[in-house]
Amino acid sequence: MEQSSAILENISDAFYAVDGEWRFTYVNRKAEELWGRSREELLGKSIWEEFSQEVGSESYRQIRRAAEEGFTTSFESMSSDLGKWVAVRAYPMQSGVSVYFEDVTERKLAEEERARLAAIVESSDDIIIGKTLDGIITSWNKAAERLYGYSAHEVVGQPISVLVPPERPDEIPGILERIRRGEKVDHFETVRVAKDGRRLDVSLTVSPIKDSEGNITGASAIARDITQNKLAEQALRESEERFRATFEQAAVGVSHVALDGSWIRVNQKLCDIVGYPREELLHLSFQEITHPDDLDQDVGHLRRMLKGETDTYTTEKRYIKKDGSLVWINLTTSLLRDPSREPGYFVSVIEDITERKWVEEELKLSEERFRNIVEQSPLSVQILSPDGRTLRVNRAWEELWGVTFEEFDNIGYNLLEDQQLVERGIMPYIKRGFAGEPTLIPPIVYDPDETGPGMTAHEDPRRWVRAFIYPVKDEVGNIREITLMHEDITERKLAEEEVRKLNEELEQRIRQRTAQLEEANRELESFSYSVSHDLRAPLRHIDGFAQMLQKRTASALDDTSKRFLNTIAESADRARELIDNLLSFSRLGRTEMRHTLVDMDHLVREMLKDLQFETDGRDIVWEIGELSEVHGDPAMLRLVVQNLLSNALKYTRTCQRAVIKVGSTVGEEEAVFFVRDNGVGFDEAYTDKLFGVFQRLHSMEQFEGTGIGLATVRRIIQRHAGRTWAEGNVDGGATFYFSLPLVERSDVGAAR
Amino acid sequence: MAQLGKILLVEDDPHDVELTLTALAANHLTNEIVVVRDGAEALDYLYQRGAYASREAGNPAVILLDLKLPKVDGLEVLKRVKADPDLKTTPVVMLTSSREEQDLVESYNSGSNAYVVKPVGFGDFVEAIGELGLFWAVINQPPPGSTGQTR
Numbered sequence: 001m002e003q004s005s006a007i008l009e010n011i012s013d014a015f016y017a018v019d020g021e022w023r024f025t026y027v028n029r030k031a032e033e034l035w036g037r038s039r040e041e042l043l044g045k046s047i048w049e050e051f052s053q054e055v056g057s058e059s060y061r062q063i064r065r066a067a068e069e070g071f072t073t074s075f076e077s078m079s080s081d082l083g084k085w086v087a088v089r090a091y092p093m094q095s096g097v098s099v100y101f102e103d104v105t106e107r108k109l110a111e112e113e114r115a116r117l118a119a120i121v122e123s124s125d126d127i128i129i130g131k132t133l134d135g136i137i138t139s140w141n142k143a144a145e146r147l148y149g150y151s152a153h154e155v156v157g158q159p160i161s162v163l164v165p166p167e168r169p170d171e172i173p174g175i176l177e178r179i180r181r182g183e184k185v186d187h188f189e190t191v192r193v194a195k196d197g198r199r200l201d202v203s204l205t206v207s208p209i210k211d212s213e214g215n216i217t218g219a220s221a222i223a224r225d226i227t228q229n230k231l232a233e234q235a236l237r238e239s240e241e242r243f244r245a246t247f248e249q250a251a252v253g254v255s256h257v258a259l260d261g262s263w264i265r266v267n268q269k270l271c272d273i274v275g276y277p278r279e280e281l282l283h284l285s286f287q288e289i290t291h292p293d294d295l296d297q298d299v300g301h302l303r304r305m306l307k308g309e310t311d312t313y314t315t316e317k318r319y320i321k322k323d324g325s326l327v328w329i330n331l332t333t334s335l336l337r338d339p340s341r342e343p344g345y346f347v348s349v350i351e352d353i354t355e356r357k358w359v360e361e362e363l364k365l366s367e368e369r370f371r372n373i374v375e376q377s378p379l380s381v382q383i384l385s386p387d388g389r390t391l392r393v394n395r396a397w398e399e400l401w402g403v404t405f406e407e408f409d410n411i412g413y414n415l416l417e418d419q420q421l422v423e424r425g426i427m428p429y430i431k432r433g434f435a436g437e438p439t440l441i442p443p444i445v446y447d448p449d450e451t452g453p454g455m456t457a458h459e460d461p462r463r464w465v466r467a468f469i470y471p472v473k474d475e476v477g478n479i480r481e482i483t484l485m486h487e488d489i490t491e492r493k494l495a496e497e498e499v500r501k502l503n504e505e506l507e508q509r510i511r512q513r514t515a516q517l518e519e520a521n522r523e524l525e526s527f528s529y530s531v532s533h534d535l536r537a538p539l540r541h542i543d544g545f546a547q548m549l550q551k552r553t554a555s556a557l558d559d560t561s562k563r564f565l566n567t568i569a570e571s572a573d574r575a576r577e578l579i580d581n582l583l584s585f586s587r588l589g590r591t592e593m594r595h596t597l598v599d600m601d602h603l604v605r606e607m608l609k610d611l612q613f614e615t616d617g618r619d620i621v622w623e624i625g626e627l628s629e630v631h632g633d634p635a636m637l638r639l640v641v642q643n644l645l646s647n648a649l650k651y652t653r654t655c656q657r658a659v660i661k662v663g664s665t666v667g668e669e670e671a672v673f674f675v676r677d678n679g680v681g682f683d684e685a686y687t688d689k690l691f692g693v694f695q696r697l698h699s700m701e702q703f704e705g706t707g708i709g710l711a712t713v714r715r716i717i718q719r720h721a722g723r724t725w726a727e728g729n730v731d732g733g734a735t736f737y738f739s740l741p742l743v744e745r746s747d748v749g750a751a752r
Numbered sequence: 753m754a755q756l757g758k759i760l761l762v763e764d765d766p767h768d769v770e771l772t773l774t775a776l777a778a779n780h781l782t783n784e785i786v787v788v789r790d791g792a793e794a795l796d797y798l799y800q801r802g803a804y805a806s807r808e809a810g811n812p813a814v815i816l817l818d819l820k821l822p823k824v825d826g827l828e829v830l831k832r833v834k835a836d837p838d839l840k841t842t843p844v845v846m847l848t849s850s851r852e853e854q855d856l857v858e859s860y861n862s863g864s865n866a867y868v869v870k871p872v873g874f875g876d877f878v879e880a881i882g883e884l885g886l887f888w889a890v891i892n893q894p895p896p897g898s899t900g901q902t903r
Contacts, residue, residue: 528852534820534849536849536870536872537765537767537849537870538767539872540768540771540849540871540872540874540877541765541767541768541771543873543874543877544774544874544877545767545771545874547874547875548774548874569873569874572872573872573873576872580851583852
């Protein structure tokens with residue numbers, strides 16, 4: 001007992017024993033130490049009385065069980081009495097129990113700490129892997145399982161390189177080398193391969209693990225899956241790209257404007273709109289390029305936004321372009337605020353609306369113009385509703401009917417119910433217009449007095465009007481309103497009446513004048529007839545009686561008397577010739593013309609044959625050119641040719657060799673004929689007299705003639721609407737021209 | 753020798769009458785020549801009335817008829833003669849100064865048998881009167897009922 005007591009006293013565990021009555025029979029020194037009580041105090045005392053706090057505890061139950069059921073037990077428990085963890089072993093004895101216990105608080109706390117740390121590691125979202133300096137995996141948490149797909153069981157003991165992509169063989173040795181040197185690898189971004197082959201972006205932090213002596217025994221790698229981050233980064237990058245592209249390539253101008261109005265960012269379109277290079281624009285503020293008249297309202301809008309009264313505004317205003325010209329823009333501006341709701345900057349969308357403005361202004365102008373035209377139009381315009389009520393009228397309408405629209409409106413007039421229009425027979429036209437067909441309404445006389453009282457201020461209210469009815473339709477074809485335009489044709493109708501009367505009078509006068517002319521013509525004919533008949537008779541008598549006298553006195557008369565008688569006879573003959581020519585000339589003016597196609601070539605050649613007897617014995621060269629066909633009276637033209645050729649023959653009589661040319665040229669409107677001779681010609685000073693009646697440039701002794709030939713030519717050509725003229729020199733020959741129109745014309749000379 | 757038919761000369765101008773008679777005489781025409789001075793007298797003669805009521809019956813062998821006559825003009829006389837069934841066969845020679853075409857046309861349209869424009873030259877005049885007198889009063893067989901018709 002002594003020996004065992006010495007042993008018990010020296011063991012490191014605390015020891016005590018109790019008897020069957022739970023009284024202490026032994027307490028060693030260590031127990032005294034732990035409890036802080038002396039064995040003298042405790043021996044013989046009941047354990048549950050001395051340590052009453054333990055009654056009912058785990059220790060109490062275990063120790064009692066060991067004593068009562070007779071088997072050994074060991075357990076660890078928190079001693080509330082000691083405030084420490086204790087490990088207890090209880091051995092039953094014949095009577096009582098012997099108990100060993102030790103303070104395991106330190107160990108217990110260490111274990112708890114470790115378990116807690118392990119739990120943290122296990123539950124971490126970060127991948128935490130332990131490995132040896134050779135790269136063999138020693139620990140593998142749940143997050144690692146989740147990310148890489150391998151269970152701890154599968155990979156612990158395997159080299160860490162199973163996770164490394166084949167193209168990065170040097171990575172792990174490099175990291176391990178740094179770990180051996182005691183360095184830490186921080187936030188190393190790399191790629192790892194999961195069990196299923198997926199590539200994962202990870203951020204690694206690898207730290208050396210040291211033992212209690214500070215030797216590096218392994219490494220812990222904390223990996224973070226940054227695939228999402230990477231994707232987010234990429235998404236952000238793409239989003240920014242998209243934004244930049246949208247910003248830059250927008251069809252409208254886009255800008256970010258600082259709160260002070262300076263441009264922070266502008267896109268190309270905006271630069272195009274205002275005509276500034278980007279760099280230049282960025283040095284300006286929006287105030288500097290806004291039209292002064294538009295600036296106040298713009299600034300006002302911005303101020304309201306800054307006050308938070310509104311988030312966005314849209315306005316139309318003018319920018320001054322770099323070249324000084326103005327551009328109309330539609331501006332939509334929003335204020336962007338930072339997360340703390342403080343104003344950040346303005347975002348503006350700018351649209352060039354110059355063209356739209358222009359169109360709007362044009363439209364306005366056009367409407368204005370149209371309204372003016374309608375208002376100022378001399379045509380009366382009345383605009384009606386589809387049910388016949390009058391909506392508007394213009395000034396001309398009011399003047400036409402002598403009533404203002406207000407006055408008229410009070411009458412309650414409805415066009416479709418106007419009996420007068422029914423009576424005048426034009427209601428069907430009006431109905432057609434109201435049915436949608438533009439319709440011209442025949443002129444009628446309208447009496448506004450029948451329509452209603454006070455309808456007119458005119459003396460004679462009745463008006464001749466001609467109207468046009470035009471339905472105005474909307475886009476789908478419904479009739480919106482009816483335009484009725486009247487023209488007051490009263491004046492015209494009166495004028496027409498006047499003209500008709502005048503015409504009648506004129507016709508009457510023409511009839512009278514014609515009758516007078518016919519009378520004069522008859523008288524002239526009668527005169528010609530008398531001349532022809534009565535003037536010839538005395539001539540005949542002069543000749544007859546002179547001859548009879550000559551016969552009866554032939555032997556008795558001397559030569560002088562005979563010559564006198566001859567002269568009397570010759571004079572009579574000459575007078576007859578004059579009369580005959582004069583008659584035929586006057587007949588030219590009265591004879592009706594026949595118009596046919598005349599072959600001048602044929603005509604001239606026929607004439608040459610007729611003239612043969614005059615040319616016999618003379619040396620004459622005829623040069624007849626090609627002569628065109630003309631329209632005319634063949635008999636008259638024959639007379640022209642005859643006269644001209646006879647003249648040419650006559651006045652070349654003194655030439656040894658006569659050369660007579662006949663020719664023609666054809667112009668656009670007329671054919672010109674000429675007869676040229678090399679005869680005695682004429683003095684150009686007397687050209688005017690050539691074509692006059694009885695005008696002669698030569699004496700009868702030189703060349704016989706009555707002076708009627710060229711007058712006849714001119715009269716005939718005039719009647720053909722042609723011209724006659726001549727060129728010549730004394731002893732230099734003469735050329736006579738006449739022209740005939742190529743287009744058949746009326747007998748312009750008929751009245752002469 | 754058979755008696756030659758009468759020639760009725762209707763001419764108002766005494767100078768022309770004288771010249772015509774001279775011309776006829778110069779051509780040795782021996783026909784009896786009745787001279788009347790206007791259309792009315794000519795018609796009186798032809799219809800045997802007035803101063804000629806008691807003349808010997810029968811129509812002239814030829815009427816030499818001036819166109820322009822006082823009272824009733826030559827064309828009128830011509831038309832009356834040619835419209836009368838008893839007279840229309842009597843040859844009528846229009847003897848005139850007029851060269852007017854319308855006179856000529858109207859004369860022929862009215863049934864004249866010849867139309868002679870009196871030549872101004874006396875020689876021509878004598879020749880013309882002689883020829884037409886010879887033809888119409890001597891050579892031409894007058895229609896039945898003419899005076900002096902003996903054959």
